[in-house]
Amino acid sequence: MQESSLKTLEQVRMYSIPISDARVRELVTWYLNTLQRAIDIIWESIEWRYVFPKIEKRKGKLRVVAPYKVKVPELPKSRSFKKKLRDELLKNCPYAKHWVDAVIRTAYSIVESWRKRYVKGKARKAKPKVKRRFARCKITLMRVDYERKAIRITLKPGEYLEVSWAGRWFTKRVDGWRVGEVVLKDDRILIPFKTTKIIEVKNVVAWDSNELSLDGFSQSLGFVKVDLRPLQSMKIVYEKKKAIAQSRGKREVYEKYVKRERNRERDFVNRLAKGLAVLFSNSVHVFEDLDKEDLISREKAPKSRRKRNARTPWKLIQRKLSEKALVVKVSPRNTSRTCPRCGFVVKTQVGRVFKCPECGFKLDRQKLASINIYLRYAKMRGLPHSNDPDTWMKGELWVGVTLSGGSPVIWAPMKRSPEGSEPKGRGIHIKPHKHL
Numbered sequence: 001m002q003e004s005s006l007k008t009l010e011q012v013r014m015y016s017i018p019i020s021d022a023r024v025r026e027l028v029t030w031y032l033n034t035l036q037r038a039i040d041i042i043w044e045s046i047e048w049r050y051v052f053p054k055i056e057k058r059k060g061k062l063r064v065v066a067p068y069k070v071k072v073p074e075l076p077k078s079r080s081f082k083k084k085l086r087d088e089l090l091k092n093c094p095y096a097k098h099w100v101d102a103v104i105r106t107a108y109s110i111v112e113s114w115r116k117r118y119v120k121g122k123a124r125k126a127k128p129k130v131k132r133r134f135a136r137c138k139i140t141l142m143r144v145d146y147e148r149k150a151i152r153i154t155l156k157p158g159e160y161l162e163v164s165w166a167g168r169w170f171t172k173r174v175d176g177w178r179v180g181e182v183v184l185k186d187d188r189i190l191i192p193f194k195t196t197k198i199i200e201v202k203n204v205v206a207w208d209s210n211e212l213s214l215d216g217f218s219q220s221l222g223f224v225k226v227d228l229r230p231l232q233s234m235k236i237v238y239e240k241k242k243a244i245a246q247s248r249g250k251r252e253v254y255e256k257y258v259k260r261e262r263n264r265e266r267d268f269v270n271r272l273a274k275g276l277a278v279l280f281s282n283s284v285h286v287f288e289d290l291d292k293e294d295l296i297s298r299e300k301a302p303k304s305r306r307k308r309n310a311r312t313p314w315k316l317i318q319r320k321l322s323e324k325a326l327v328v329k330v331s332p333r334n335t336s337r338t339c340p341r342c343g344f345v346v347k348t349q350v351g352r353v354f355k356c357p358e359c360g361f362k363l364d365r366q367k368l369a370s371i372n373i374y375l376r377y378a379k380m381r382g383l384p385h386s387n388d389p390d391t392w393m394k395g396e397l398w399v400g401v402t403l404s405g406g407s408p409v410i411w412a413p414m415k416r417s418p419e420g421s422e423p424k425g426r427g428i429h430i431k432p433h434k435h436l
């Protein structure tokens with residue numbers, strides 16, 4: 001299947017620069033106090049409205065909208081209220097007026113996110129309390145000089161704070177990027193750099209996450225296997241080291257191993273994400289939505305899938321890849337139990353080969369989910385796709401990431417039977433192809 005369309009990829013990178021300025025600490029203190037006051041005032045003006053039990057008919061199906069009578073909070077949003085709030089906060093405010101607007105916006109977003117969680121039953125009826133010390137700036141308070149790589153922030157009318165990112169370790173990485181709204185902390189400033197990249201999508205790769213491998217499928221390439229064993233063996237080594245340190249009561253040594261393991265894991269994931277983005281350029285990467293997986297009852301999730309998340313940093317891999325390539329998530333429901341040819345959902349699964357009792361379709365179980373994830377995306381997007389499995393079996397590409405070496409290596413494509421397990425021999429190293 002070919003998908004050709006233009007998509008924009010938003011990229012954000014956050015960098016921090018240390019600052020040592022008493023005025024910043026003062027501003028952060030004022031911001032914190034004013035923010036809490038704004039939340040207090042909004043909180044007192046919340047209206048509680050009854051929502052009565054309701055059943056709705058949608059697409060011919062009955063749905064419970066509200067199971068019982070509940071009281072729902074509504075935030076005050078009228079112009080007159082907002083003006084009163086602003087006037088109140090501006091009393092004795094030593095800072096530029098836009099700082100008060102920044103506070104109001106942050107206060108609303110904090111109370112609004114509490115409201116959403118409350119309605120879902122995830123938060124108690126308790127006023128949000130601000131604890132973290134920060135001051136979120138507004139773009140109207142900033143002037144950015146891209147030539148000099150400097151940001152001037154208005155503190156008070158006629159009084160400024162200037163921060164430059166020239167000559168920093170990340171300066172090259174954000175060359176040509178735009179600066180977003182900064183956040184001030186007591187001792188540092190966090191600067192988000194943004195850019196948009198236009199990507200011409202020519203290919204779709206669906207990824208299934210297994211403990212020892214990342215199993216991909218793309219109609220134009222066939223199966224792709226990314227070997228995760230180097231990551232796993234590294235983690236096993238650290239697990240042993242940590243266990244020994246713990247049994248000897250050496251806390252510092254233990255902490256040292258925790259930190260080292262995390263660094264090496266991050267290093268591996270960064271390299272993997274970068275490699276996949278290069279190897280499969282112009283591609284949409286489709287993953288299962290791992291947050292949704294938690295909603296599916298534990299009995300239904302097969303043991304192997306529960307196990308896989310224990311050691312493999314799945315969410316980190318998805319997040320890192322989404323910083324470099326287009327990532328789309330689909331529902332994980334039944335992806336390891338559905339026959340991709342006829343759609344039959346198999347109840348029990350045994351053995352390493354999936355066999356459909358309805359149509360007789362056979363496939364290595366490790367590869368099954370990636371095809372189903374692929375089809376789920378193709379159907380969702382209304383893309384043409386083949387239901388003839390014979391056209392899918394184009395052999396398999398092996399991709400390996402070495403911990404010490406440079407970029408990932410793609411192994412030679414190997415023609416194998418779809419039920420086959422490991423390819424014989426490891427093939428020849430091929431430099432990553434741009435046109436993949």
Ligand SMILES: [Zn+2]
Pocket residue numbers: 339340341342343344356357358359360361
């Ligand atoms: Zn079938």
